Amino acid sequence: MTIIDKTADVPAPRGSNDESGPLLEVRDLHVEFHTRDGVAKAVNGVNYSVSAGETLAVLGESGSGKSVTAQAVMGILDMPPGRIPKGEIFFRGQDMLKMSNEERRQIRGQKIAMIFQDALSSLNPVLSVGYQLGEMFRVHQGLSKKDAKAKAIALMDRVRIPAAKERVNDYPHMFSGGMRQRIMIAMALALEPDLIIADEPTTALDVTVQAQVMDLLAELQRDFNMGLILITHDLGVVADVADKIAVMYAGRIVETAPVHEIYKRPAHPYTKGLLESIPRLDQKGQELYAIKGLPPNLLHVPSGCAFNPRCTMAQDICRTEVPALRPVTEQDGTELVGRGSACHFWKETIHG
């Protein structure tokens, strides 16, 4: 398994075209938005990587930069107002930020696909789902209308939409929320991409449907051996499907870990807070924990550690020095593979 780069300044070995390297590698990515009120720094030096067959969960509140990072990877950032002043995004060893628009377009949909949160608004309301699915084959593979439709039906079957043949000419609004999200998944899957980015794929769905959709996604990922970046703010969703987790706050990754370890021993106060704010059956009657304060304003990110105004452990150093993402070790110094924390007091957090 590939490990998330431990620090921003140590360059990771450059990925190559062979299958052993990571599929996607984001290095020191910065994204900012130029607005009327100033420059909003949405992403401030993010590093992560995903290999084939691996699932990376990116966790964070809205405004943490998790979606913006994904959009930058996908190449669908609105530029302007968005801008990428710094960073690299390697896909199979090639920096996509240096590619021409046409090269990037060839990757989108074919190699990297994306699933959006709100399938109703993300599907074109005036085109039939069959058309929208078939479009992938017609544009990228030059299939005829008829063949594309047949492929669309097969896809709908694949994501287990009942009566696919009859429903292929229906419009998005005629489907239920769960079915619509299946269509989104089918569309992302159409050309069997190497990597799928799912941006809160289940947030808009009913809880019962959420599990079904998540299971489907996980199953398909296994079958096609795809890399998956799962963006979410829901720790519950992550536990079953993800291999590793990156927690984001104010445009930075504050903690990385293999999935199960983070639940047991978080190494960042923010992660800890997130975990404690999950309602639990065995704590019935107790007051639910909530992280104090509000997510930072990206126009005025607090100096030092961006989390310091909300942190229970904050000291003076937290207000002045930005903590780097450092490897996390056991008390005796043995390395915890894949773990990192951007907290001055990670030791106290994990072991204290």
Place this chain on the structure above:
Amino acid sequence: MGRYVARRLLQMIPVFLGSTLLVFSMMYALPGDPVRALAGEQTVDPQQIAAMKKELGLDLPLWHQYWNYLVGLFQGDFGTQIASGRPVADIISEAFPITVRLALFAFIFTVVVGISMGVFAGLKADTLRDRGLLVLTLLLISVPSFVLGFLGQYFFAFQLGWVQPNVSLEASSDELILPAVVLGSLSLAYVARLTRTSVAENLRSDYMRTAVAKGLPRRRIVGVHLMRNSMIPVVTFLGTDLGALLGGAVVTEGIFNVKGVGYNVFDALRHREGATVVGIVTLIVVVYLVASLVVDLLYAVLDPRIRYA
């Protein structure tokens, strides 16, 4: 769908009757007397006038006159002009094609130029070219069409000599270009603004982001995904606009001396030729009603979310 069309057609009947009755009663219930107008300044024997009114059925109560008119209408009889004795149907069949041609030219001009301008601006909202379009459309909306007509006449006919100031009796197509541009300019401004807003709004929508994420080429993203959605409100507007263009032609025809419907309405109004005025307005109302029905049906084709109840 079939039931919906049937219901709409049924609904058109009261609106049609109402509109014609409205025009009819405005024409006949208000002061002003066609027979007296015929005599002009001369003094005429009141008895002679009464006899003539009786002959024309103008002495009947209003509702009766309207009934007679309707009965005639369904037999294809639009009535007869009092002064010339010509059937109104003749006059309409002579004048209507000219006006329809003028309105169609204006319509095409509106659609082609208006939509292109709107898309051009909407794709780059809040840039210089968008602002430029806003200013241009504001000017087009603000300058009354007769002023625009005179300006066009002044520059293109008197100053540049490219066209004749007045359109000839045959009203050949090339002669109608300038009047059509003048007639269409107001609608053009509306269409351009509506398209611009619609395009700019849809450009920000989630499904456009999806289209990009699907790796579609730009011309397909704009041409299929954006346009299919953006054209819905524009088509709606254009449908009602066709009727408005026919109505607006009255003014344009006046300036360029086109012998179309407007000219005839104007002439008929001056001589209180009720049948002619009502006939022509009725036709325009019918065109308007049919156009809005077509638009509603087209709306359903363009937007599958619309369901007819």
Place this chain on the structure above:
Amino acid sequence: MPETLKETPAGTSAEVTAPAPAAKVGKPRSLWSDAWHDLRRSPLFVVSAVLIFFLLVMAIAPGLFTGADPRYADLANHYLQKPKWGNFFQEDWFGYDIQGRSIYARVVYGARASIMVAVIVTALVTILGTVVGMLAGYFGGWIDTILSRVTDIFFGVPFILGAMVVLTSFEERKIWVVILALAFLGWTQIARVARGSVLTIKQADYVMAAKALGASTTRILLRHILPNAIAPVIVVATIALGGYISAEATLSFLGIGLAEPTVSWGVDISSGQEQLRNAAFVLIIPSVMVSITVLAFIMLGDAVRNALDPKLR
């Protein structure tokens, strides 16, 4: 009509896009104070407000702008005398018309008739249209069916053509005749907008809450529906005001609007068209005045709409 179509009536012209005022939850500022905040910063608003202020002053007190008499004709000395562009605010600034009357004075005095017609027509149309639209939208059922059909009937008759029919019937076209004719035919647009707006507001939770609390229908209509539904009406009315100025001028141009001895821009445009070839300024100057006034009101309407409906930006 299909349900969705009803809410965006096919006939509403381009300027009425998505009128629903956004209910801003959690914001202390109201829609109106928010709008005012935005308005003051909008160049569109500032320019149009200044223009309208001057035009209104001109309409109320033309004597402030010129000492000349708009009806004084000096055919012998001033027949079609060309404008003297350097003589700001002087009698001969804009030249003289075919009867030797000062065009500048006529343009100043003409503001009153033109603006008065437009303002009163707009007021009448807004009141009538809002009442009809609110009743149709709020009560629905057969009231809606009847009122909507009546609206359709009036909407079907082309505006200028209808006004022509009404106006030719009157021998003497006093200013109120023109006003009533325009108002009689013009209210439908507002009614449609108001109806659509009320239909949306009717569904709002606070209206439901008021109903549940047992508020009377009158109270719900006046206290809850009206203030929230009025925003798009105001926008359309402002823009329509410009349209009525243009309509008055158009009717006068056709020779069936206001007539001499009334001083109005339309009257001057009507008489100026004879000299288009040799003295275009006689026609162009009042035309420019009409255009500027219409422009000012349309810009104001645009600015107000932008302020009330931030979604459109």
